[in-house]
Amino acid sequence: xxxxxxxxxxxxxxxxxxxxxxxxxxxxxxxxxxxxxxxxxxxxxxxxxxxxxxxxxxxxxxxxxxxxxxxxxxxxxxxxxxxxxxxxxxxxxxxxxxxxxxxxxxxxxxxxxxxxxxxxxxxxxxxxxxxxxxxxxxxxxxxxxxxxxxxxxxxxxxxxxxxxxxxxxxxxxxxxxxxxxxxxxxxxxxxxxxxxxxxxxxxxxxxxxxxxxxxxxxxxxxxxxxxxxxxxxxxxxxxxxxxxxxxxxxxxxxxxxxxxxxxxxxxxxxxxxxxxxxxxxxxxxxxxxxxxxxxxxxxxxxxxxxxxxxxxxxxxxxxxxxxxxxxxxxxxxxxxxxxxxxxxxxxxxxxxx
Ligand code: SAM
Numbered sequence: 001x002x003x004x005x006x007x008x009x010x011x012x013x014x015x016x017x018x019x020x021x022x023x024x025x026x027x028x029x030x031x032x033x034x035x036x037x038x039x040x041x042x043x044x045x046x047x048x049x050x051x052x053x054x055x056x057x058x059x060x061x062x063x064x065x066x067x068x069x070x071x072x073x074x075x076x077x078x079x080x081x082x083x084x085x086x087x088x089x090x091x092x093x094x095x096x097x098x099x100x101x102x103x104x105x106x107x108x109x110x111x112x113x114x115x116x117x118x119x120x121x122x123x124x125x126x127x128x129x130x131x132x133x134x135x136x137x138x139x140x141x142x143x144x145x146x147x148x149x150x151x152x153x154x155x156x157x158x159x160x161x162x163x164x165x166x167x168x169x170x171x172x173x174x175x176x177x178x179x180x181x182x183x184x185x186x187x188x189x190x191x192x193x194x195x196x197x198x199x200x201x202x203x204x205x206x207x208x209x210x211x212x213x214x215x216x217x218x219x220x221x222x223x224x225x226x227x228x229x230x231x232x233x234x235x236x237x238x239x240x241x242x243x244x245x246x247x248x249x250x251x252x253x254x255x256x257x258x259x260x261x262x263x264x265x266x267x268x269x270x271x272x273x274x275x276x277x278x279x280x281x282x283x284x285x286x287x288x289x290x291x292x293x294x295x296x297x298x299x300x301x302x303x304x305x306x307x308x309x310x311x312x313x314x315x316x317x318x319x320x321x322x323x324x325x326x327x328x329x330x331x332x333x334x335x336x337x338x339x340x341x342x343x344x345x346x347x348x349x350x351x352x353x
Pocket of ligand 1: 093
């Protein structure tokens, strides 16, 4: 029976799509006199072996709807096309790539429903992009849609935080279920996303990503593989939304607690967590939050586990019920006004990521 099933699966799998002969990406860049623009964070991957490996790390794309962010001249796009997706939407801000992308679209007209959106990913509603895809329940397997991209460095972390928020409300691409992502980040950012407690790279982004996703930092691509080469290496990361987030509270509350806590990464967490509370309540509520959460106030923020953060967030949520005005208390705004008044900068350092 298993053998029959395997045979059926095998016959259902189409061979990789053979693209008609196309000019190489190098030649197209030369033909259209396209030079990489720093303002669009353009670092191109033109080596087919590298783009094929990147796309394969996304898993099976055959028959599904893939959305590629920032296709540029289209090398990764070609690797995606060879995997036979049913539908491919590319979102590119730089209109100079339109002719090369149109060429790709026309080359696979009969087999792939290929849409080109010239626009800004930060302004794109991904629910519209995937419209028509089947919506899956959150606890089922991921839906037949996938987000992929060698992201522009300039927007990658903003985009990631926005997508995590969309995931938390099951909106945008996550209105369809647990939509998976295969993305590139600066290697250091990829390491932060995956860092566990006590690891050197542990920061706010680690807890945010791991609260909503299974994060796999798959491998790195050397900076010199890109044209032009960036100063850093690049990490390939896959993100699969969890069936249940670790902390099931409002995104903004979690983000605020983490932001405050990680602002003084090397100090006792008691010190940074205390910035959640206005001065008149600070001492009392700092003691209470650690007691309620059963977390040692003398460990450093990067040593706190995801589950200890869960308990801290719940304790903070309880304290907000008791003292509703602390929810809107913003230590940074207070501190900024102090700095402006005294022109003295203290050790309150921005350490967002
Ligand atoms: N995918 C191509 C590759 O790997 O060779 C290009 C990757 S390059 C790092 C990033 C691409 O994203 C560029 O083509 C750039 O024009 C595009 N881009 C930059 N900002 C964007 C934005 N806000 N929305 C959509 N595309 C953007």
